Amino acid sequence: MNVLDIALPVQQDHLKSVFPTPPSIPEIFVYDNNCQLRKHLIATGDTYFACTGLPVDVFHFKAKHRITDTECQQYCNPAAFPDLVDGDQWRVNTSICEETNAWFGGFASMVREMEATRYSFFLDEMIKRRNRFTVKQLERRGHHPWTIPIEVLFPSERM
Numbered sequence: 481m482n483v484l485d486i487a488l489p490v491q492q493d494h495l496k497s498v499f500p501t502p503p504s505i506p507e508i509f510v511y512d513n514n515c516q517l518r519k520h521l522i523a524t525g526d527t528y529f530a531c532t533g534l535p536v537d538v539f540h541f542k543a544k545h546r547i548t549d550t551e552c553q554q555y556c557n558p559a560a561f562p563d564l565v566d567g568d569q570w571r572v573n574t575s576i577c578e579e580t581n582a583w584f585g586g587f588a589s590m591v592r593e594m595e596a597t598r599y600s601f602f603l604d605e606m607i608k609r610r611n612r613f614t615v616k617q618l619e620r621r622g623h624h625p626w627t628i629p630i631e632v633l634f635p636s637e638r639m
């Protein structure tokens with residue numbers, strides 16, 4: 481059993497917990513290893529994300545995915561998704577996870593010695609502040625960020 485044999489089912493389960501209901505499943509889900517995830521979903525007969533486009537993020541696609549992998553090029557090339565491209569410009573920052581990981585790295589020395597509850601609380605507060613800032617910044621630039629209503633994600637826990 482290789483690393484992907486273990487990692488992909490975990491990612492598959494994690495994705496289903498992030499998108500737990502049909503209305504919450506995205507039309508496009510960008511991920512750095514989508515070609516392997518796609519192969520895994522097909523191999524296991526999992527149709528949960530059958531209507532979801534699975535492009536690889538631009539950075540990883542250029543650096544880590546072989547041009548000779550025709551299946552990857554056909555199904556996971558971000559440039560093949562019209563919603564992601566406007567002419568020769570990207571409409572979506574598909575490398576935001578890489579940027580967010582770099583942002584998280586800035587807290588490493590602060591949280592290294594924290595116990596778990598304080599660590600989770602601290603990062604949760606930092607993430608909330610960053611998200612509020614990002615939403616305001618997007619609105620100032622004329623964009624219309626939105627969130628998925630909680631009742632769509634968790635219909636049994638309606639408030």
Ligand SMILES: [Zn+2]
Pocket residue numbers: 515516536544545546549552553556
């Ligand atoms: Zn690939």
